């Protein structure tokens with residue numbers, strides 16, 4: 001039987017969810033027996049490929065780059081998984097939502113800066129006015145709460161999906177650490 005095509009994606013998150021994925025440790029070998037990792041911050045593949053079976057997506061949608069990326073991911077993925085609280089609720093990145101974007105930019109790049117203050121406009125993606133969880137932007141198939149979800153939870157969910165089953169995550173997950 002041919003292997004499934006697995007991807008992981010990093011939007012606006014701290015990478016803690018990817019660290020939790022890496023905490024699968026030797027269980028990564030079990031995953032690798034069933035799936036090829038075709039796109040990830042962990043591998044050297046620049047463009048999200050077509051025909052992905054399962055994509056684990058960490059982080060909220062905060063910038064125009066995030067927005068474009070998640071739309072491409074959705075169009076090319078069969079099962080899209082929101083991995084972690086930032087993906088599921090927007091969590092920490094959305095703390096700026098209660099302020100106008102310009103106020104946040106001024107705080108970060110002018111008020112707290114002594115050397116050459118100024119908002120960068122080139123070489124960085126423009127921020128969206130509000131940070132949004134993934135399912136407010138594109139349809140999501142599976143939600144894995146947690147900050148981050150444990151390696152055990154991620155392994156269970158991925159294993160079930162690789163077997164063609166829908167994981168029952170309700171007894172295993174909760175929001176927050």
Ligand code: SF4
Nearest residue numbers: 013014016084085086
């Ligand atoms: S859910 Fe928690 S661990 Fe995951 S990216 Fe967000 S802040 Fe980091």
